[in-house]
Amino acid sequence: MERIGFVGLGIxxxxxxxxxxxxxxxxxxxxxxxxxxxxxxxxxxxxxxxxAAVAAACDxxxxxxxxxxxxxxxxxxxxxxxxxxxxxxxVIDMSTISPAxxxxxxxxxxxxxxxxxxxxxxxxxxxxxxxxxxxMIGGAAADVDRAxxxxxxxxxxxxxxxxxxxxQSVKLCNQVAxxxxxxxxxxxxxxxxxxxxxxxxxxxxxxxxxxxxxQMSNLGPRIIDRDFAPGFMVRLLQKDLxxxxxxxxxxxxxxxxxxxxxxxxxxxxAAGRGGDGTQALARVLESLGGTEVxxxxxxx
Amino acid sequence: MERIGFVGLGIxxxxxxxxxxxxxxxxxxxxxxxxxxxxxxxxxxxxxxxxAAVAAACDxxxxxxxxxxxxxxxxxxxxxxxxxxxxxxxVIDMSTISPAxxxxxxxxxxxxxxxxxxxxxxxxxxxxxxxxxxxMIGGAAADVDRAxxxxxxxxxxxxxxxxxxxxQSVKLCNQVAxxxxxxxxxxxxxxxxxxxxxxxxxxxxxxxxxxxxxQMSNLGPRIIDRDFAPGFMVRLLQKDLxxxxxxxxxxxxxxxxxxxxxxxxxxxxAAGRGGDGTQALARVLESLGGTEVxxxxxxx
Numbered sequence: 001m002e003r004i005g006f007v008g009l010g011i012x013x014x015x016x017x018x019x020x021x022x023x024x025x026x027x028x029x030x031x032x033x034x035x036x037x038x039x040x041x042x043x044x045x046x047x048x049x050x051x052a053a054v055a056a057a058c059d060x061x062x063x064x065x066x067x068x069x070x071x072x073x074x075x076x077x078x079x080x081x082x083x084x085x086x087x088x089x090x091v092i093d094m095s096t097i098s099p100a101x102x103x104x105x106x107x108x109x110x111x112x113x114x115x116x117x118x119x120x121x122x123x124x125x126x127x128x129x130x131x132x133x134x135x136m137i138g139g140a141a142a143d144v145d146r147a148x149x150x151x152x153x154x155x156x157x158x159x160x161x162x163x164x165x166x167x168q169s170v171k172l173c174n175q176v177a178x179x180x181x182x183x184x185x186x187x188x189x190x191x192x193x194x195x196x197x198x199x200x201x202x203x204x205x206x207x208x209x210x211x212x213x214x215q216m217s218n219l220g221p222r223i224i225d226r227d228f229a230p231g232f233m234v235r236l237l238q239k240d241l242x243x244x245x246x247x248x249x250x251x252x253x254x255x256x257x258x259x260x261x262x263x264x265x266x267x268x269x270a271a272g273r274g275g276d277g278t279q280a281l282a283r284v285l286e287s288l289g290g291t292e293v294x295x296x297x298x299x300x
Numbered sequence: 301m302e303r304i305g306f307v308g309l310g311i312x313x314x315x316x317x318x319x320x321x322x323x324x325x326x327x328x329x330x331x332x333x334x335x336x337x338x339x340x341x342x343x344x345x346x347x348x349x350x351x352a353a354v355a356a357a358c359d360x361x362x363x364x365x366x367x368x369x370x371x372x373x374x375x376x377x378x379x380x381x382x383x384x385x386x387x388x389x390x391v392i393d394m395s396t397i398s399p400a401x402x403x404x405x406x407x408x409x410x411x412x413x414x415x416x417x418x419x420x421x422x423x424x425x426x427x428x429x430x431x432x433x434x435x436m437i438g439g440a441a442a443d444v445d446r447a448x449x450x451x452x453x454x455x456x457x458x459x460x461x462x463x464x465x466x467x468q469s470v471k472l473c474n475q476v477a478x479x480x481x482x483x484x485x486x487x488x489x490x491x492x493x494x495x496x497x498x499x500x501x502x503x504x505x506x507x508x509x510x511x512x513x514x515q516m517s518n519l520g521p522r523i524i525d526r527d528f529a530p531g532f533m534v535r536l537l538q539k540d541l542x543x544x545x546x547x548x549x550x551x552x553x554x555x556x557x558x559x560x561x562x563x564x565x566x567x568x569x570a571a572g573r574g575g576d577g578t579q580a581l582a583r584v585l586e587s588l589g590g591t592e593v594x595x596x597x598x599x600x
Contacts (some may be wrong), residue, residue: 075503099495121570122509125572136505159505169495177511180484180557181550187480187555188473191544194551195399195469197462202470205459210532211477213513232510244491251494253589255487255559257480287356289553 001025002150005058006079007051008065008095009036012121015121015128016064016094016154018043023153027056037116055084060150061091067239068097069153076108087113092147094135098118098243099165099172099251102138106164118164120171121155124231128222132156136174138166159259172244178278179241179261180217186282189223199224200295216226219279228276228283235274301325302450305349305358307374307381308365308395310335312421315428316364316394316454318343328357351375355384360450361391367539368397376408387413389411393448394435396420398543399465399472400550402438406464415443416465420471420591424531434455436474438466455473472544478562479541479577481515486582489593499524500595519579524595528576528583535574538565 001024006017009031020027021044028046028052040137043046048054051074055061061081063074071093074080083089091109093102093116096289104117127133131156137144144160151158162192187213192202203220206212222228226287241262264284273280286292301324306317309331320327321344328346330353331337339346348354351374355361361381363374371393381391383528392414392425393402406416417439429432437444444460451458461470488511492502503520506512522528541562548555564584573580585590589594 089352110365120513122506123498134505134509155504157508159501161501161505166495166497169492170498170505173495173497173502174506174509174511175493176491177484177488177506177513177516180487181481181511181513181515184477184480184484184559187558188477190553191548191551191555192469192478195466195473195547196551197466197469197473201444201459201461202473205434205457205461205470206422206474206477208457209434209474210514210518211422211474211481213477213481215481215513216477248491248493251432251491251589253490253494254592255491256560256588257483258487260556260560285554288556289551291553 002059003057004027004150005054005061005081006045006085007031007042007054007063010064011125012128013064013117014039015125017045019153020150021045025104025153028054030054032249050079052079052084053079055081055089059089060147061085061089062094063091064094066095068101068243071097072093072101072105075105078289082109082112084113085109085114090146091116091141092119092150093117094119094121096171096243097168102165102168114204115140116164117143117147118167119151120167122174124172125215128154135159136161136167136170138162138168139164148249164247169247172240172247175237176255176258177242178215178258180257181213182219182278183261185213185216185220186223186285189220189282190285190289190291193291193293194289198296199293219220219277222277223279223282226294228273228280230275230277232278233274234265234268234278234280237278238262238274302359303328303357304450305354305361305381307331307354307361307363308310310364311425311594313364314339315425317345319431319453320450321345325450325453325528328354350379351381352384354377355381355389359389359491360447361385361389362394363391364394366368366395368401368543371395371397372401372405375405376536382409382412385409385412385414389414390443390446392419392450393417394419394421396471396540396543397468399468399547402468405464415440416464417443417447418467420467422471423472428454435459435463436467436470438462438468439464463531467491469547472540472547475537475540476544476555476558478515480557482519482578482581483511483557483561485516485520486523486585489582490518490585490589491592493591493593494589498596519577522577523579525592526594528573528580530575530577532578533574534565534568534576534578534580537578538562538569538574
């Protein structure tokens with residue numbers, strides 16, 4: 001069994017480590033702050049002094065942090081994993097970051113005989129806890145085969161989508177598709193409300209048909225119930241849309257609606273509500289039309 | 301059993317009439333052109349000389365035509381149903397038209413003691429043939445109860461969504477939600493293609509998760525296979541989006557993405573491809589980025 005190193009013990013990383021421990025893996029961890037470390041050590045993980053020390057104690061090094069600069073700091077920065085990794089080790093970055101930065105890091109690692117996979121996930125903390133994440137993997141097929149037993153502990157839908165960076169590209173496509181779909185749901189809800197139709201009845205009538213989506217079924221009812229608690233936070237979708245729009249700029253592909261939704265969500269952030277769930281996009285459409293979507297209400 | 305009158309024997313109306321005949325209803329029909337009439341008469345319908353004559357021969361008068369002016373012509377225009385309907389008759393308009401025009405027509409009918417329901421459908425010709433349409437109904441509850449046996453012959457999901465006009469409002473919400481969702485799918489596909497990722501693998505990786513939708517599962521693969529045959533034609537979605545944007549203007553609710561998609565689809569119509577399926581929206585994103593989405597391909 002490969003020895004696992006794991007850096008990034010936030011809301012996602014902690015349950016992922018626990019699942020690896022429960023599956024019998026030896027896991028060595030580090031995190032920027034104590035609570036994540038303490039929780040994982042209590043669950044049976046070993047602790048190391050920093051990314052380089054974690055790297056020196058493992059065969060497979062996993063990072064699960066927030067953004068491109070965080071991954072660079074953990075892997076190629078001073079005291080980063082690159083200082084501890086032996087030739088033949090495998091790095092798996094499961095954060096959601098830039099495909100271009102991913103390829104740069106992979107090239108640096110390759111110079112030392114270290115392979116890399118990018119393997120961002122969807123499914124949220126619920127999926128991380130249940131071990132049912134969707135994992136989108138970029139990299140060489142042999143490395144994917146090597147890592148598959150590890151992925152199978154953490155995820156359910158495990159898809160090798162292309163060469164290094166492709167996992168990140170697919171994750172960004174996922175967020176772009178979500179942006180358009182959620183915007184459509186929010187526009188439909190505000191149109192129903194202003195038209196004097198109970199938005200809940202509207203959703204009941206259309207959710208099972210051609211307008212149906214995960215976003216409609218899962219976030220539509222929360223909007224109607226004025227429940228803006230996060231499944232997935234606005235500020236994290238904003239980070240991902242910024243990455244998607246940057247990647248789109250790199251390849252010169254206009255994404256008009258992903259760009260528009262990114263701009264709209266600045267309004268939520270400006271109101272100090274970046275910690276709300278992404279369904280808060282409805283508030284932007286509501287502010288445009290001067291209405292508020294509510295279950296059972298009809299008209300203004 | 302109510303005697304049914306049915307005007308509008310196009311791709312939707314014909315199978316709906318046949319299902320009513322198969323269920324044992326007496327159906328009297330009229331259409332602007334012969335083929336629809338001949339097909340329905342061959343299936344057992346009676347033929348009348350025009351909408352007024354159909355109306356005089358039935359208890360429940362159903363219209364299934366294209367747009368608001370068509371419904372006005374058939375019901376309240378010269379020779380329209382209003383000239384033949386007896387007090388106590390029920391008019392059911394199953395076309396997709398303006399909620400405001402619907403309410404105007406209902407008011408004219410009410411002056412003659414004739415009730416009206418608006419009952420637009422989704423599910424396409426496949427749903428019409430199978431008798432599995434989704435039917436969104438606006439009107440008085442007693443009239444909905446009266447018409448329910450008739451609806452149950454033609455549809456599966458039968459939802460009373462509010463007062464007269466509400467069925468049309470909900471149908472327009474349906475089209476608005478579809479517009480955003482389909483745009484997100486098309487943006488994701490073109491980003492994958494330009495990023496060097498096989499769009500088919502991208503769809504496989506994300507369709508079952510939070511980005512998933514009917515539009516993605518049903519139209520995404522057709523785009524990748526360059527199959528632009530219509531399920532639902534661009535020119536009909538354009539008609540519906542025009543109605544939705546008009547209804548939104550009436551109630552002063554901005555719908556930025558529904559408006560943008562409506563503008564984008566003018567490009568498809570300008571290329572003489574208004575008869576293509578709505579998945580042709582992908583061509584607009586492709587033209588913006590100078591790419592073409594294809595299964596198995598990676599990059600430009």
